[in-house]
Structure formats: C-alpha cells, structure tokens
Amino acid sequence: MNPYISHTPAETEEIFKVVGIKKFDDLFIDIRPELRPKSFHLPEGRSEFEVVEAVRQLAAKNDTGLKLFIGGGYYDHYIPSAVNALISRGEFFTAYTPYQPECSQGTLQALYEYQSAICTLTGMEIANASLYDGGTALYEAVLMAVRITGRQKIVMDGGVSPIYRKLLRSYAANLDIQLEEISAAHGQSDRREIERSLDKKTAGIVLQNPNFFGAIDDHSDIIQKAHALGLLAIESVYPLSLGLLKTPGEMGADIVTGEGQCLGLPLNFGGPYLGFMSTRKEYIRKMPGRIVGQTVDGKGQRCFVNTLQAREQHIRREKATSNICTNVSLCAVQSLIYLSLLGKKGLKELAQLNLNKAGFTRQLLSKIKGVEVKSSAPTFNEFTVCLPQNAEDVVAEMIPRGFVAGFPLGRYYKGMDNYLVVAVTEKRTKEEIVDFAENLDRVLNG
Amino acid sequence: MKLIFEKSCPGRTGYQNPVNDVPVEADIPPQYKRVKECRLPEVSELDIVRHFTKLSQRNFSVDTQLYPLGSCTMKYNPRFTEDLARLSGFAGLHPLLAQLKNGEKLTQGALTVLYEMEKLLCEITGMDAFTLQPLAGAHGELTGVMMIAAYHKAKGNKKKYVIVPDSAHGTNPASAAIAGYQIISIPSDKNGAMDIKKLKASLNDEVAAVMLTCPNTVGIFNSGIDTISKMVHDVDGLMYYDGANLNAVLGRCRPGDIGFDVMHINLHKTFATPHGGGGPGAGPVGVNKKLTKFLPISRVMRREDGAYYLDYHFPDSIGYISSFYGNFSIILRAYAYILLLGKEGLQETSNYAVLNANYIMHKLREHYDLPYDRICMHECVFSASRQLEKGVHAIDIAKFLIDKDIHPPTVYFPLIVKEAMMIEPTETESKEALDSFIGAMKEAADLAEKQPGAFKCLPQSTPVNRPDEVKAARDLDVNFFSRVKS
Numbered sequence A: 001m002n003p004y005i006s007h008t009p010a011e012t013e014e015i016f017k018v019v020g021i022k023k024f025d026d027l028f029i030d031i032r033p034e035l036r037p038k039s040f041h042l043p044e045g046r047s048e049f050e051v052v053e054a055v056r057q058l059a060a061k062n063d064t065g066l067k068l069f070i071g072g073g074y075y076d077h078y079i080p081s082a083v084n085a086l087i088s089r090g091e092f093f094t095a096y097t098p099y100q101p102e103c104s105q106g107t108l109q110a111l112y113e114y115q116s117a118i119c120t121l122t123g124m125e126i127a128n129a130s131l132y133d134g135g136t137a138l139y140e141a142v143l144m145a146v147r148i149t150g151r152q153k154i155v156m157d158g159g160v161s162p163i164y165r166k167l168l169r170s171y172a173a174n175l176d177i178q179l180e181e182i183s184a185a186h187g188q189s190d191r192r193e194i195e196r197s198l199d200k201k202t203a204g205i206v207l208q209n210p211n212f213f214g215a216i217d218d219h220s221d222i223i224q225k226a227h228a229l230g231l232l233a234i235e236s237v238y239p240l241s242l243g244l245l246k247t248p249g250e251m252g253a254d255i256v257t258g259e260g261q262c263l264g265l266p267l268n269f270g271g272p273y274l275g276f277m278s279t280r281k282e283y284i285r286k287m288p289g290r291i292v293g294q295t296v297d298g299k300g301q302r303c304f305v306n307t308l309q310a311r312e313q314h315i316r317r318e319k320a321t322s323n324i325c326t327n328v329s330l331c332a333v334q335s336l337i338y339l340s341l342l343g344k345k346g347l348k349e350l351a352q353l354n355l356n357k358a359g360f361t362r363q364l365l366s367k368i369k370g371v372e373v374k375s376s377a378p379t380f381n382e383f384t385v386c387l388p389q390n391a392e393d394v395v396a397e398m399i400p401r402g403f404v405a406g407f408p409l410g411r412y413y414k415g416m417d418n419y420l421v422v423a424v425t426e427k428r429t430k431e432e433i434v435d436f437a438e439n440l441d442r443v444l445n446g
Numbered sequence B: 001m002k003l004i005f006e007k008s009c010p011g012r013t014g015y016q017n018p019v020n021d022v023p024v025e026a027d028i029p030p031q032y033k034r035v036k037e038c039r040l041p042e043v044s045e046l047d048i049v050r051h052f053t054k055l056s057q058r059n060f061s062v063d064t065q066l067y068p069l070g071s072c073t074m075k076y077n078p079r080f081t082e083d084l085a086r087l088s089g090f091a092g093l094h095p096l097l098a099q100l101k102n103g104e105k106l107t108q109g110a111l112t113v114l115y116e117m118e119k120l121l122c123e124i125t126g127m128d129a130f131t132l133q134p135l136a137g138a139h140g141e142l143t144g145v146m147m148i149a150a151y152h153k154a155k156g157n158k159k160k161y162v163i164v165p166d167s168a169h170g171t172n173p174a175s176a177a178i179a180g181y182q183i184i185s186i187p188s189d190k191n192g193a194m195d196i197k198k199l200k201a202s203l204n205d206e207v208a209a210v211m212l213t214c215p216n217t218v219g220i221f222n223s224g225i226d227t228i229s230k231m232v233h234d235v236d237g238l239m240y241y242d243g244a245n246l247n248a249v250l251g252r253c254r255p256g257d258i259g260f261d262v263m264h265i266n267l268h269k270t271f272a273t274p275h276g277g278g279g280p281g282a283g284p285v286g287v288n289k290k291l292t293k294f295l296p297i298s299r300v301m302r303r304e305d306g307a308y309y310l311d312y313h314f315p316d317s318i319g320y321i322s323s324f325y326g327n328f329s330i331i332l333r334a335y336a337y338i339l340l341l342g343k344e345g346l347q348e349t350s351n352y353a354v355l356n357a358n359y360i361m362h363k364l365r366e367h368y369d370l371p372y373d374r375i376c377m378h379e380c381v382f383s384a385s386r387q388l389e390k391g392v393h394a395i396d397i398a399k400f401l402i403d404k405d406i407h408p409p410t411v412y413f414p415l416i417v418k419e420a421m422m423i424e425p426t427e428t429e430s431k432e433a434l435d436s437f438i439g440a441m442k443e444a445a446d447l448a449e450k451q452p453g454a455f456k457c458l459p460q461s462t463p464v465n466r467p468d469e470v471k472a473a474r475d476l477d478v479n480f481f482s483r484v485k486s
Helices: A009-019 A024-028 A048-060 A081-087 A105-122 A134-149 A162-172 A191-197 A220-228 A239-243 A281-286 A313-319 A329-366 A391-398 A430-445 B045-056 B080-085 B095-099 B108-125 B137-155 B171-178 B196-202 B225-234 B243-248 B328-364 B394-403 B431-450 B452-457 B469-474
Strands: A153-156 A178-181 A202-209 A232-237 A255-259 A275-279 A291-296 A302-307 A382-386 A419-423 B129-131 B161-165 B182-186 B207-213 B238-242 B262-264 B285-287 B299-302 B308-311 B380-383 B420-423
Touching: A009 B328, A009 B431, A024 B328, A048 B080, A048 B108, A048 B328, A081 A329, A081 B045, A105 A239, A105 A275, A105 A291, A105 A302, A105 A329, A105 B045, A134 A153, A134 A162, A134 A202, A134 A232, A134 A255, A134 A275, A134 A281, A153 A162, A162 A178, A191 A220, A202 A220, A220 A232, A232 A239, A239 A329, A291 B469, A302 B469, A313 B171, A313 B182, A329 A382, A329 A419, A329 A430, A329 B045, A391 A419, A391 A430, B080 B328, B108 B129, B108 B285, B108 B299, B108 B308, B108 B328, B137 B171, B137 B207, B137 B238, B137 B243, B137 B262, B137 B285, B161 B171, B161 B196, B171 B182, B171 B207, B182 B196, B196 B225, B207 B225, B225 B238, B238 B243, B243 B328, B328 B380, B328 B431, B394 B420, B394 B431, B394 B452, B431 B452
Parallel strands: A153 A178, A153 A202, A202 A232, A232 A255, B161 B182, B161 B207, B207 B238, B238 B262
Antiparallel strands: A255 A275, A291 A302, A382 A419, B129 B285, B262 B285, B299 B308, B380 B420
C-alpha cells in the first residue's frame, strides 16, 4: 500500500458511493482496453528503511573523500549550516510558484531581495528571479540579444566555458543564429580577433570573466567597441569573484549571466544549480523569466508580486520571451541566504581568501620541475598550468594519492593535452596544498 | 515586513570565514578591481534565521495547507528523499569527476542512479530510452522538439508547423517556437478533446508534430488518441506527450503504447519532488526507437562487467542541452520515491488521485457550472460563470479560499473555460481535507448568491491583502538599490 495515501477502506467505500462506482477500474473507462499498458513490470515496493539503506550504499560508491583542486565553473566551497536549515523549511520548499501573492509573500519577498542582491553583486540595474543554470542562462541571454537588436550573429570569445559553447551550438542549430567562435587561448581575450569578427550584423559578443583558463580581464574596451557597432555585450561571470573584481556593470556590459552554484549550493553531481541574469532597466520587457516587483496592497502596505507577466509563456504562448515556467526559486533563495550570511565584508574576505590560496598554490606549482604556469594575466582562484606530459594521465595518477588535481583541457581543446586548470577554494588548507604540490612533484618527477 | 537590506547594521556579520593560513596576501592590479561597493546586508546569523523563518511563515505550502493547484500536482513530498539528497556521497560529488580518465570509477553510485532511473521511467511510460538532462518540464519540451526537428532534418522532411490544442499549457507553443517552428492551435470539441475534424483540416506534410497533454488540461482522457496518432503518423508527423498529467494514469496507460514518439515527465509533479516555490524541477524526456539516436549527450551506458559510464559518441545526437546530467538531486529523490512505492504503490497513486478529483467533482457539481460533465481524471475543472452573474469572479473565490486556510485551485486556466477553476487534490489528501475544501467551496457559492459584494475585500487573514498589480507593472520596482541612492 502506498504509505502516503490516508484513506481507510471504509472511507474509500464511502467515496465510491458518492462517485457512483464499484471499483477503481470504473474511473478509467475512457482508457479503452486496446490503450492499456502492454507491460508494467516494476519492482515491488519497499519500506523506507530498505530504500534508504539501498541508496546509502550507492552514495558510498561515489568517491567524495578526495581533495578537490578541480573547478571549471563549479566549486567546492564551504556552505554554512544556516543555509540548509532555512531552505529546509517546508513553507519554502513545498510551495509552488507564487501565483497567489497574498499567501506567497515569503517566496516573493525573498526573490525581490535575491534580485537586489544579484544587482549589487553584478553592478546592474535589474535582475530576474532565476533561470535553470549558468549555461542555459547564457543561452537565454543570447536569444535576448537577438530579440533586442534584430540581428542574427553572435560572437563568442575563446575564454567562454567550453561546456557553455557546446550548449549554445546545440540550441542555435534550429534557429536562424550564426555563432562565430573566437579560437581559444589561455590568456586574456584576443582583442584583435574579436574586433575582426564584430560588425553591424552582430547581435552580441559573449565574454567570460574570469575566463575558463582562470585569466582575469577588464573587457571595458571591447564593450565600448561593441556599443559603437550597436551590439550588446553579454558577460558570464563567476559571482564569488565579484567580491573583488570589477563588475560587468562597471565594464559597461548589457546582459550579465552566471552560475550561482558557488553561492551556497552543493555540487550535487551537476544540479540543481542556479542561473542568474541581470541587465539594464531599458531591457526589462525583453528579459526572460519571472520578475518580482514591489507594490502596495489595498491598505497601502508594502507587498510583492510577479510582475510583467505579459512577457511569459502562460500569457503570450508562442510569442513569449522564453518558454521557461519552473525556474529554480529555492536555489535563488538559498544563494540569498548565503550572501546575507557572508554580508558585505564576508564576501570580500572570502574572495581574498580564495585569491590567496590559489596564489600560494600557483607559487608552489611553479617551482615543480617541468610545470609551467601559463596564465600571464592575473588570475582569481583558478589558473592554467602546462605539464610535461598528458594532463589526463597525471590527474588519473593523482587520484589514488587523494587529489583531484584539476581539469585537463585536452577533453575540450585540441592541442592542449598537457594543460591543466587548477582551482583552489577556501576549503583547501595550507597543509593540503603543500601535500598536493609534493604529490604532483612525485608523479611528474618520480 | 522589512527587507534584509533594511535590517543591515554596519560592522555586523553573519559568518566567520576561516583564517588565511597561507603565507600569501595576493593582490590584483587596480584596473581589474571593483570600485563600487557590493552592498550586501550586514546582519547576524540570528537576524538571518529570524528573517527567513518569518518570511517562510508568509507562505502557503503543501506542508501547511491543502494546495489543490490544478496541473501542478501538489502532493506530499516525503521527507526521506530529502535526507538522501543531502548524503555527502551525492551532495559533495563534483560533476566533472565523471569526465576524468577512469573518472567513472569515482562516480559509480551516481551513474547507477541515473541508469536505473532511465530504465524505471522506460517501463512506467513504455518509451524506449530516456534522457534525464532537461532541468524542468519546459526544458524537456524544448529538448523533445529539438529531437523532432533533428528527426525531420535527417529524413529530409520539410516541416514548418507544430500543432497544439487550445487547451495546452503555454509552455507547449512557447517551446515549439523557440525550437524554430510555427504554431497551429486547434480548438477543442464539446467534450474538451481536440476536435478531430479541425485537426484533419490542418494536418499536412508540413506538420512536424502534434503536442498533446493526456489526460488533457480539462482532466479528460481522449479515448480517440490512437486515431489522432495514426492521422499524425500518416503525414510523418510525430506525437509529443506532455507528461504534466501523468499522475492520472500510472499503470493505466503508457504513452509509448498509444502512439506517442516523445514525451517529458515533470518529476516535481508525478514523482513527488518538492516544487521549491517555483523550482528546481526536472523534466526527463523519453523517446521511442525513431528518436533514440538523437538523444542529447552524454548518455549513461552499462558495460558487460556491470560498470556504468558516460558515452558521448552519438554522431546524430542533438548535442549538449544541459551542462551535465540533469538536476541530479531531484532525479535521486524521484528515484527513491519510485523504489519505495513500487508497482502497486504507483498504481494506487493514480487510483486515488483520480478518485479524489471525482469526489470533489460530484460534491460540487450542484454549486458550480461543470463545462465537461463526465468522469474526470486527476483534476476537475469548474467554471465560476454562474457566480459571475452576481459579479463574483473565479479570482474572488480563490481569495475566499485563502481566508479558509486553503491554497486556491488554478484559476483562469485552461483558457478554453470561462472563469476556470482547475482543481487537482492529488492522492495524498485525506477525506477530511477534501471535505473541508468542499465545504469551503460550497460556502463561497452560497456567499456569492447572498452577498456577492463581500468578496471584494478578501482575503483578510493574510499579512497583506490584494496587491496593486497595475502599480507594480507601471512603477517598476524590482531592485531595492535602484530605489535607494547610495
């Protein structure tokens, strides 16, 4: 018996009488015999205890005891306990989209606060109430740039995450969008190549800071040139770095997106994560996703509602700005709680701590024979090294030693088989870092 | 209630960072640094706990109220799945580990969950293969339509249109449009089903697919579904099944057996994962053999020795549609839920979901207009048109329910029913809860007769009453900091 159904046999009988049926089958007469299942061979149900034990055993088959020096856009940061405690409140996680504002002020106010936090973090004027993840948010930004400019060409910088680039390629395949990709290098954006690609047919340029190789850039000059040609600058960012780094707003960017996993969300083997988007006020009606606005109720009290819904699919159907319905509200609230805990000072400190730890690691690795630190540009908490041998093999050899040494670039970049991107968060202690460098030295130099 | 930013007090902090234990105080050149301060709040941990606890108390939720929001399947979310999702063996697992050399060895547990979940969903739906990557229902729709486009492209078919009924969820036409198709909307017949004659008139060689919700959004199972499938397949169109209403038919009918080629499932509906105030959800997509080769990469495969791995080598794949393998922790919750219920538990789910909806329908039919008066599936749709004669709208009845401590049903959807009230009680509500809802709805109908003017000032029991939505859209205020100058 399904333990979540509460009807007793007597109650079920009583309801049968009211409905005028004798058995459950009578409810399904519209499903003619020839439409019934050809098979439904599922396992027998189990007790909660048995399922929990079985799933625990599966969890134990994953190796999460390794020290992570891998990032690639997804980072091993510490999550304060208050974050999980608060998002575990049933009033948050068992509610749905706030369609009835009077009984959804909790979610609505939290999302308004989240939008405000994203705005101040990215230096932009407005933000939406979240998109699925960093990759899909970037795709929505590209569609938004096409809508705003009425142009079809998108130029993508070589420093943009190769995962995002692959995503954009799949989505663009069915649409009238030309994607032009600048070839990847491990330093800052290649100004000359970008300038050559931008023209008056271009809808947007997609940039990333810090880029996939870890390099920090100031894209102000590129963005100025983009604006002169009437196109939009889309900047994908690592939000934690904005505790220190120049914001996309300060660079003049038009649309900002990013992956919010680092803001208090577990790694979760890939999701759920948090896609955020912020932009200029003038583009608010072209922005996809839900937007929460402040207003007043009949008594003049402050309250919050979903606003500008006329952009959305449930009203505009095929003419909507996006097909998105469910987004990731709970993850947005989660990131807001995390950002509130850190606060103004804590975010800056945390960013500095990541910078210090990565800087220390970079120093140690550069002393290892055969390791060449590739990033000439300044880096944040991730940097690229070139190894004297295949990086994939080195990473595989480091695993029995207890480390995930980084992300080998050969998987996504031709000719970069020896390159490794190393990430260091505040969770890595001095001892671990020293140990890591020593082990890498042993693997490379015996 | 004050915003968290308005509770800020300079110098206060809610969290202590670890000390810097490395002998480096790194710096970056000033041109790369932010100048404008990031104005996050300065509050203590207790301030934060109180603030968000108080906020949560301003929500209705399944945990606290009956939530019969039609088409959203707001059933109880079992707690054991929350515990499982937080196990460090899953929560701490970096997605890129699986892509390292021999990395599959580090992630066998997670890959097992994904592989087995695909197999379970195949058996539940009668499809041949699944991708678990789509991150929500609408994302699944887009993925499905992209595969449809890839199918037609591979066959050299020139297709331009996707057909949807006028009762469809708004996401259907929106997803098809984003995948590059034009939309044809087909009206419903007097039974609420797609009008077959009108479908016939619109079907031609340029139709790529028909997207259907079955049972549909008025809660009716279209018994002529096989006829529609045949008509669509005759022009080499594909049949898309919107799985939003799958909770009605578990063990009673499988989309794969009745002619559907591709479908999505909302795990946050049928398989009891929490809705999170509007996500995260998960929207796995199932396909039959016609479409398997177009599935997104990566796919989880099993070696002869029983080990699982990620396979990226599918030349016809539509490519990456998601950064990784889907909303893993949501998939995990749904997987555990299916294991616990098993075959019979799933069948009972639909039996009772449908029974409860019919109970409400029978108890309220005298009090409200019932545009489609026949056995319903997991939800029933009433119209407040009788009440409207007295000036009372569906939204007024919704607000009345809020004061009765009940979350209102979906109102004004489906669009084909005037003053629609779409009620989906789900299988997890007790008879007492259903009766209290029925009682409240009767009271509302009674009040509409006797004192229709009384509705306008409702609700009264909530922290705020009806918001000025026009002002919200006109005097846009979506960011605290653009109101307050620094």
